Amino acid sequence: MEESAAAVVQELRARFAAGRTRPAEWRAAQLRGLLRMATEMEAEMCDALHADVGKPKTEAHVHEISLVKSSCLFALKNLKKWMKPKKVHARLVTFPSTARIATEPLGVVLVISAWNYPLLLSLDPVIGAIAAGNAVVLKPSEVAPATSSLLAELLPRYVDSTCIKVVEGAVPETAALLEQKWDKIFYTGNSKVGRIVMGAAARHLTPVVLELGGKCPVVVDSNVNLHVAAKRIVAGKWGCNNGQACIAPDFIITTQSFAPKLIEALKKVLDKFYGKDPLLSADLSLVVNTNHFNRLKVLMDDEMVSDKVVLGGQRDEKELKIAPTIYLDVPLDSAIMKDEIFGPLLPIITVDKIHESFGLINSMAKPLAAYLFTRDSKLQEQFEMNISAGGMLLNDTGIHLTNPRLPFGGVGESGTGSYHGKFSFDAFSHRKAVLHRGFWGEAKARYPPYSPAKLKIL
């Protein structure tokens, strides 16, 4: 296994060294290939996403395929501009000279992706790596096998397979890849494996981007348009892979007095979106597999929270379905409040005053996203000032990732580095300082023998 991983890297190193991936034309051709693939193979992609996680077609299209297409288009539109060296001012001490920042590809990079958005999380980093002129190995998630094998089958048909390769596999195959020397590793997944990836990278001094997760809080103030807030919370939680999304609301904080109204509003919206029996709804994704189902079952059966259910709680183990389930006032030391839930369970924590939410959030690991619903501009300002998170959204959930002009990534436990749009290009580029001089303009004071007089000039 390790030999074949080494052979892949060796082959790509030779291609990269020969300069094949550097020209703008090569990069653009690959991006056009990916765009064509996402357009022509849309139906196959929807089928694979449905087979892997029961993803509704609308979610497959809007949350994955169309985002892949728009990423390709954005990179294609901006590629020449991104590649152009940026002139900077020269300093008097280097007179006469010109100075610029030139971007160069890093070399041969590894992208390891996760199962929950298996298409987007595979192709979006690859788009950045290609735009920046690298040779790439993509290792899709074995937990989404249909999408993994579709990517392995399709990529060689649409892009240059001598420089862009898919290696399928689970832990042993990934471990073999991680033994190799890469010029960057881009990993999406949980923080436990993130530590393994970072450890492996450290052995070769390889830089990493780690796109991890965490518990994304949603603070709901009483000064809101409650109906709109409830819809947007439901869309961000259950409308995104049934809660199996890195930026899905993980828990809500609201005031004791407002909680009953919020719960009522959430119930109404859930009822409208998914009907009286959500287990029958075709618009909710399944839990991805038995392991994750059992993990969620343990959270639900925990006696610290099992009597705190205010909505939902139904599940069907055979069909891997869990209904949207809301809890009120679970203890902060219960399992559901410790780790990222990554599923359709949503606890609500109540406080006396909404500002108490800040202390609670700051006592936990820094989340990938933090959400606040309020009309109160002062509260919005304080939230932005006091809460550290990968990204932040005021009066909505999740949609910040659709803006390619915003960096997407975590901070602290939720990750390191960021991507999307130009940030993806930067993540896979080295910014090289280039200072250019001629042969005139010698300052004698620079050279020995040194003297106090020369020091004065310098």
Ligand code: NAD
């Ligand atoms: P996963 O099980 O698909 O694992 C991710 C990748 O790690 C896979 O390719 C897998 O093969 C590899 N892997 C697993 N165990 C490994 C090991 N021991 N050694 C080497 N490689 C290994 O996905 P997951 O981790 O269950 O994903 C869910 C997590 O990812 C959540 O925490 C979620 O918040 C986070 N996530 C983050 C983002 C983001 O953009 N920040 C996006 C999606 C998911």
